[in-house]
Amino acid sequence: MIRIGIYGYGNLGRGIEAAIRQNPDTELVAVFTRRDPASVRIATDGVTVAHADTVKDYIGKIDVMVLCGGSATDLPTQTPTLNEYFNVIDSFDTHAKIPEHFKSVDSVSKKAGTTALISAGWDPGMFSLNRLYASAILPDGKDYTFWGKGVSQGHSDAIRRIEGVLDARQYTIPVEEALAAVRSGVSPTLTTREKHTRECFVVAEEGADLERIEREIKTMPNYFADYDTTVHFISMEELKRDHSGIPHGGFVIRSGKTGLSAEHTHVIEYSLKLDSNPEFTASVILAYARAVYRMHEKRLTGCYTVFDVPPAYLSPKPYTELIATML
Amino acid sequence: MIRIGIYGYGNLGRGIEAAIRQNPDTELVAVFTRRDPASVRIATDGVTVAHADTVKDYIGKIDVMVLCGGSATDLPTQTPTLNEYFNVIDSFDTHAKIPEHFKSVDSVSKKAGTTALISAGWDPGMFSLNRLYASAILPDGKDYTFWGKGVSQGHSDAIRRIEGVLDARQYTIPVEEALAAVRSGVSPTLTTREKHTRECFVVAEEGADLERIEREIKTMPNYFADYDTTVHFISMEELKRDHSGIPHGGFVIRSGKTGLSAEHTHVIEYSLKLDSNPEFTASVILAYARAVYRMHEKRLTGCYTVFDVPPAYLSPKPYTELIATML
Numbered sequence: 239m240i241r242i243g244i245y246g247y248g249n250l251g252r253g254i255e256a257a258i259r260q261n262p263d264t265e266l267v268a269v270f271t272r273r274d275p276a277s278v279r280i281a282t283d284g285v286t287v288a289h290a291d292t293v294k295d296y297i298g299k300i301d302v303m304v305l306c307g308g309s310a311t312d313l314p315t316q317t318p319t320l321n322e323y324f325n326v327i328d329s330f331d332t333h334a335k336i337p338e339h340f341k342s343v344d345s346v347s348k349k350a351g352t353t354a355l356i357s358a359g360w361d362p363g364m365f366s367l368n369r370l371y372a373s374a375i376l377p378d379g380k381d382y383t384f385w386g387k388g389v390s391q392g393h394s395d396a397i398r399r400i401e402g403v404l405d406a407r408q409y410t411i412p413v414e415e416a417l418a419a420v421r422s423g424v425s426p427t428l429t430t431r432e433k434h435t436r437e438c439f440v441v442a443e444e445g446a447d448l449e450r451i452e453r454e455i456k457t458m459p460n461y462f463a464d465y466d467t468t469v470h471f472i473s474m475e476e477l478k479r480d481h482s483g484i485p486h487g488g489f490v491i492r493s494g495k496t497g498l499s500a501e502h503t504h505v506i507e508y509s510l511k512l513d514s515n516p517e518f519t520a521s522v523i524l525a526y527a528r529a530v531y532r533m534h535e536k537r538l539t540g541c542y543t544v545f546d547v548p549p550a551y552l553s554p555k556p557y558t559e560l561i562a563t564m565l
Numbered sequence: 566m567i568r569i570g571i572y573g574y575g576n577l578g579r580g581i582e583a584a585i586r587q588n589p590d591t592e593l594v595a596v597f598t599r600r601d602p603a604s605v606r607i608a609t610d611g612v613t614v615a616h617a618d619t620v621k622d623y624i625g626k627i628d629v630m631v632l633c634g635g636s637a638t639d640l641p642t643q644t645p646t647l648n649e650y651f652n653v654i655d656s657f658d659t660h661a662k663i664p665e666h667f668k669s670v671d672s673v674s675k676k677a678g679t680t681a682l683i684s685a686g687w688d689p690g691m692f693s694l695n696r697l698y699a700s701a702i703l704p705d706g707k708d709y710t711f712w713g714k715g716v717s718q719g720h721s722d723a724i725r726r727i728e729g730v731l732d733a734r735q736y737t738i739p740v741e742e743a744l745a746a747v748r749s750g751v752s753p754t755l756t757t758r759e760k761h762t763r764e765c766f767v768v769a770e771e772g773a774d775l776e777r778i779e780r781e782i783k784t785m786p787n788y789f790a791d792y793d794t795t796v797h798f799i800s801m802e803e804l805k806r807d808h809s810g811i812p813h814g815g816f817v818i819r820s821g822k823t824g825l826s827a828e829h830t831h832v833i834e835y836s837l838k839l840d841s842n843p844e845f846t847a848s849v850i851l852a853y854a855r856a857v858y859r860m861h862e863k864r865l866t867g868c869y870t871v872f873d874v875p876p877a878y879l880s881p882k883p884y885t886e887l888i889a890t891m892l
Binding site: 253259357369378511525550553 | 608689693698701702825832834841844845847852871874884888892
């Protein structure tokens with residue numbers, strides 16, 4: 239049994255808890271929270287909810303600690319700190335800061351003799367793997383990543399900060415024509431605007447200036463100005479009824495050439511269509527938590543990423559069964 | 566530089582030769598053939614074509630020998646035999662016999678201290694990897710593999726054996742409705758007939774009984790009887806003009822559920838659209854040849870499959886660049 243700890247109990251932590259039920263070789267030991275543990279109700283009977291401050295009491299009782307905090311402020315300190323005492327896995331997703339985070343975690347785990355895996359999930363994670371595999375197979379080619387259709391939390395938050403907005407939900411949507419062009423193998427050059435559109439569902443305060451809100455959204459630098467953006471004003475009831483899910487997904491496509499005169503074109507495509515972004519991310523993390531456990535058993539200490547993990551380590555099935563049934 | 570030998574110079578061997586040109590960290594040392602070497606013309610200047618019988622003269626001069634023979638009779642003996650002297654990679658693709666082949670190769674390489682990787686390519690190969698990743702992530706789910714649109718050499722050969730047939734080309738085609746049902750996440754149960762159709766282009770002898778040929782094709786057990794099959798009679802000129810390519814491809818799709826009550830559905834899809842089946846297979850093999858080289862450098866001896874290879878080993882790029890640009 240792989241003994242799992244969940245550190246942080248939001249959407250991702252709840253997803254890990256649900257995933258543990260689908261993986262009989264894993265068990266949940268404890269959920270750690272910075273809130274008052276008495277106020278946190280979890281879905282698993284008989285499992286302790288402990289205060290984050292007491293985490294050191296669990297040294298030796300947890301094989302892999304799953305960090306479920308945010309990339310902006312939580313993980314840069316939590317992952318290295320906890321890695322001194324536990325094998326850890328996180329879903330650090332600020333792409334530009336991954337090398338820095340890697341170094342910081344690696345120096346801790348190498349010293350402590352623990353194992354860490356950072357940036358598990360689907361992007362970074364499964365999408366990264368597919369970019370790597372496809373580029374290694376087709377060196378003469380070009381990569382494209384499209385996201386959506388799905389909810390962007392960051393963009394939804396940006397809209398909520400506008401005066402007169404009560405709540406909002408933003409969907410990132412890949413442009414069908416761009417997808418079709420990439421799939422055709424022509425390796426088009428695509429601008430930001432040509433790849434994705436943004437659709438916003440906004441609940442405004444009564445009497446708010448809707449025209450101003452729409453203008454502020456559409457001209458917001460970085461978030462919306464470079465995109466074709468659609469704004470729909472809806473009621474709070476409609477938002478709750480029609481937009482409470484957290485779907486997401488996307489596409490990683492590489493087209494490339496082979497042959498003595500680059501005469502043959504190939505298209506490799508990986509896509510995800512997810513009803514629940516946090517639950518899918520949690521499912522990827524739990525499979526990689528199994529790998530962390532196995533790598534630690536093989537005395538592979540230090541920090542790793544999905545790029546380092548032999549695929550067989552992710553599966554609970556014996557190797558002989560894998561090659562007999564899946565290869 | 567990774568020094569590569571090509572053992573067998575058919576479509577796959579030529580594909581390896583072309584792929585080596587796209588991978589500057591690899592170089593072709595020699596091509597081995599069972600034909601008269603003087604009769605074999607290769608595309609690379611200054612590289613030896615040697616008789617297969619002289620292969621032992623190259624011990625120590627080749628880092629990875631790429632075996633390009635067939636799975637039926639060549640590889641079961643060639644891979645273990647050559648593995649005594651060389652690190653080897655093959656594309657053994659008789660799925661049912663992979664465990665047996667694995668054992669036979671593994672016992673040689675463990676004794677000889679060499680490294681082997683069997684069954685590289687796309688199915689087995691990239692498709693296998695995607696079945697493994699998807700099933701580890703979504704344990705509560707169902708897998709589907711579709712092939713095509715592409716040329717099946719085995720089915721084309723079966724038609725050619727019918728009396729009165731001069732030549733033939735058979736395409737395996739996935740059924741769009743079946744693909745759509747699987748993508749919708751409903752996990753349908755599909756019969757053989759519901760998943761693929763077969764389309765045959767046949768050149769018949771002058772005066773042959775076309776009705777009989779068509780009947781013999783459509784009722785042929787194992788090959789066609791379980792499928793909806795279409796037969797087109799065409800001229801030799803048309804066959805050469807319109808059907809001389811070797812395209813292939815396919816889809817690996819897994820849909821699965823997550824959540825405390827399995828309330829969320831996810832669909833993971835991997836697909837390939839290939840202009841040239843042998844050149845793409847060769848491109849996969851060459852990336853894994855790089856991995857074999859690296860594994861041997863780390864003293865990882867014995868037989869391996871794509872399930873054992875850390876993805877980073879496939880890329881010529883340094884790890885720091887991979888995590889900075891692809892993760």
